[in-house]
Amino acid sequence: MLQLTNVSFKPQGKLLLNQVSISVRAGEVYGLLGANGAGKTTLLKAISGDIKASGSITLYGKALAQWNRRELAKHLAVLPQSSQLTFPFSAREVVALGLTPLSLSKAQAASLIDEKMHATDCYSFADRAYPSLSGGERQRVQLARVLLQLSQASHSPLLLLDEPTSAQDLGQQHNLLRLTQTLAKKEGFGVVAILHDLNQVLRYCDTCCLLDQGRVSAVDSPDKLLSDERIQQHWQYQPQRVVLGNGQTALI
Numbered sequence: 486m487l488q489l490t491n492v493s494f495k496p497q498g499k500l501l502l503n504q505v506s507i508s509v510r511a512g513e514v515y516g517l518l519g520a521n522g523a524g525k526t527t528l529l530k531a532i533s534g535d536i537k538a539s540g541s542i543t544l545y546g547k548a549l550a551q552w553n554r555r556e557l558a559k560h561l562a563v564l565p566q567s568s569q570l571t572f573p574f575s576a577r578e579v580v581a582l583g584l585t586p587l588s589l590s591k592a593q594a595a596s597l598i599d600e601k602m603h604a605t606d607c608y609s610f611a612d613r614a615y616p617s618l619s620g621g622e623r624q625r626v627q628l629a630r631v632l633l634q635l636s637q638a639s640h641s642p643l644l645l646l647d648e649p650t651s652a653q654d655l656g657q658q659h660n661l662l663r664l665t666q667t668l669a670k671k672e673g674f675g676v677v678a679i680l681h682d683l684n685q686v687l688r689y690c691d692t693c694c695l696l697d698q699g700r701v702s703a704v705d706s707p708d709k710l711l712s713d714e715r716i717q718q719h720w721q722y723q724p725q726r727v728v729l730g731n732g733q734t735a736l737i
Contacts, residue, residue, distance in 0.1 A: 486511045486675045487643055492531055492540035494699075501527045502538060503699040509692075511641035514669050514676045516686045516707065519696035520719050525679045528696065529645050532677065533563045545640055558586040560638045562631035563645040567652070568623065570615055576626045577602070577611040583633030597636060601629040606660060620652035628661070632668075641673035648679050658682075662689045683711055683724075683736050695719065708734065 487509040494502040502524050509515045517525045531538040534549055542549050544561060552560075570579065580598050589597065602608040607625040610618065615626065628649070635642040646665065650658040666689050668674040680686050686693060687707045695702045695710055697719060703710050716736070717723050724736040 486545060486641065487532070487677075488541070488543045488546075489532070490541040492528070492538050492542060494527060494531060494536060494538040496536075501699050502531060505540070505696075505699070505701055507694050507701065507704060509643070509675045509677055511673045511675045512669050513691040514666055514678060514689055516690035516693040517677060517679045517696065518683075518686065518693050518710075519702075522698075523696040523719075524699040525696055526647055527699070529563070529647055529677065529679060532643075533561065533645055535563075544643060555586050558634060559642070560635070560640060561643045561645070562634045564624070564628050564631050564647065564649055566648045567620065568627050573614045573616060575612050576607060576615055576618065576622075579615045579626050580607075580611075580629045580633060583630040583636075586634060587637050589637075597633060598629075601632045601636070602626075604632065604664060605629040606657070621654060621657055624649070624652045625657070625661070635674075641675060643675045643677070644668065646676065646678040648681065650680070650682070650685070658685070665689070683716070687711065687734060687736070711736070 489505055489507050492502055492505040505528060517528060519525050530536045532542060544552065549557065577598060580602055584594055599608065602611055605625045605628045607622060607629055610622060615623065618626065631644065635644065649661055653661060662685060665676045665678065669676050690707050692704065693707050693710045694704045695715065713724060727735045727737060729735055
């Protein structure tokens with residue numbers, strides 16, 4: 486689905502990405518991990534095209550620059566950490582911005598907007614002014630917008646998430662991550678997510694890439710990648726492991 490080969494980024498002589506090569510399959514949740522400053526957000530910006538990096542980035546075998554922009558918008562979307570919007574749009578109107586690449590009747594559009602707002606648990610405040618919402622509410626509205634944007638993809642779409650749980654309370658964090666997992670498993674999405682909570686990584690990710698100073702340090706399944714030694718090396722913390730009743734491992 487997504488292939489990066491020798492991707493580097495060196496603005497003003499500072500090497501932020503160094504020969505990064507990874508691949509993401511449709512149907513998986515792919516976690517980007519690393520300490521602060523490791524290059525996670527820079528890599529996400531390179532994948533989305535927000536920055537111009539060297540090397541090769543292809544989606545379904547075609548370089549991003551070769552995609553028709555309208556078609557690319559149906560197949561690749563980004564949920565940023567936060568979105569600044571001061572116009573007094575309602576939450577529903579912000580979600581409707583995701584209609585831009587789509588071909589829908591007015592009735593179809595209204596139905597799809599409702600569907601995505603229900604899925605992201607923001608329908609209850611659909612008519613409230615977006616600037617009046619909390620950070621977590623805004624984040625869920627923006628997620629509804631990008632899911633709407635991807636709703637007419639002809640191939641499994643790619644969803645990029647930059648710390649998607651950063652503004653959510655505990656329950657909403659898990660609701661959001663369960664939703665992304667469902668999108669991957671049942672609808673074939675490829676999901677690339679920057680996550681800091683290693684227990685959430687263990688619970689929701691299929692594959693992880695650990696970055697260190699802009700380089701790929703390791704790629705593996707979460708349970709194999711997150712060894713005590715790696716956690717100590719990259720986060721300077723010695724975890725304790727607990728096996729839960731359902732057999733899952735938790736780090737404390």
